[in-house]
Amino acid sequence: MSVDTVLRKRSFAILSWLLPLLPLLPTLAVLGLLMEDVNSGLLIAIAPPFVGIAVMRRILISRVILGGSELRVVNAIFTYHLTYDSISSVGVNSGGTLIVEGMYGERIHAGGFGGSVVDHFLGASARAAESVKAQVRKSRKKTQAEPVKKKISRSWLGDAFLVLALIFGIWAVVLEMSGS
Numbered sequence: 001m002s003v004d005t006v007l008r009k010r011s012f013a014i015l016s017w018l019l020p021l022l023p024l025l026p027t028l029a030v031l032g033l034l035m036e037d038v039n040s041g042l043l044i045a046i047a048p049p050f051v052g053i054a055v056m057r058r059i060l061i062s063r064v065i066l067g068g069s070e071l072r073v074v075n076a077i078f079t080y081h082l083t084y085d086s087i088s089s090v091g092v093n094s095g096g097t098l099i100v101e102g103m104y105g106e107r108i109h110a111g112g113f114g115g116s117v118v119d120h121f122l123g124a125s126a127r128a129a130e131s132v133k134a135q136v137r138k139s140r141k142k143t144q145a146e147p148v149k150k151k152i153s154r155s156w157l158g159d160a161f162l163v164l165a166l167i168f169g170i171w172a173v174v175l176e177m178s179g180s
Contacts, residue, residue, distance in 0.1 A: 004065050004066065004067045004068070005065070005066040005131070005135075006063055006064075006065050006066075007063060007064040007065070007066065007112075007113075007128045007131055007132070008062075008063035008064070008112055009112060009113065009119075009124050011118075012060050012062065012063070012112055015056075015060055016056075016057060016060035016061065019056050019060065020053040020056050020057060020161075023049035023050075023052045023053055024049065024053060026049065027046055027049045027050070030042055030045050030046055031046065034046075038175070039175070040172040040173070040175040040176040041172075043168050043169075043171050043172035043175060044168070044169060044172040046164075046165075046168045047165040047166075047168045047169040047172070048165075050161045050162070050164050050165035050168065051161075051162065051165045053158070053161040054155075054158040054159065054161040054162035054165065055158075056158075057155045057157050057158030057161065058076040058077070058153070058155050058158045059076045059111070061074060061076070061153065061155045061158070062074055062075050062076060062110070062111035062112030062113075063112045064098070064110050064112060064113065064128060064132065066131065066132065066135045068139075069083060069084070069139070070082060070083050070084065071083075071084065071087065071100065071132060071135070071136070073100060073108050073110050074112070074153055075109075075110070075111040075112070075153060076111055076153065077152065077153060078150050078151065078152060078153055079150070079151050079152070079153045080100075080106075080108045080148050080149070080150055081148065081149040081150075081151070082100065082102055082106075082108075082146075082148050082149075083143075083145070083146050084135065084136045084139040084140050084141070085103075085140055085141060085142065085143050085144070085145050085146070086102050086103050086104075086145040086146050086147070086148065087100060087101070087102060087103070087132075087136050088101045088102060088103045089101045090129050090132045090133050090136065091129055092113075092115075092125045092126050092129050093115070095114075095115040096114070096115020096116065096119050096120055096125050097109050097110065097113060097114045097115045097125065098110035098112075098113035098114075098125045098128050098129050098132075100132065102145075102147070102148045103145035104145070104147050104148070106147075106148045108148070110125075110128070113125040113128050113129075
């Protein structure tokens, strides 16, 4: 059994845990106020920060995974699965984004290695592209290329905050409609 290699910008790994704390801290203060007086205004004030946390977590889960038999490009919404025989090219576009192209014309932009001014100097996308190319060369079996498989990405923590936002939003609407 081979161990997957995860390619991810260090900043994404750190920010995926730290950035959601920014909206969470004031939200906890609002939750403290709710303990004293449940009202729709306070309830609805909690939903947007929770949605923000969900969006941040989804964006920051972006990464590239070099598996034993396939490459996975995990973006905020979709995860793309490509066998190494299905990859026609790997590179970095002029904006600095890692691009993986499939044999059937698929073009996948790796959100976790999107171009940035900092990356222009540090070269994380270029290093990731070289790692993917090396794995493709090493893992090709010269079998029939398969089409890219596209699945919904999972971010359990992000999705949990989205559900919480919906619960607080619905609770606020129900409370407002009941006149309390």
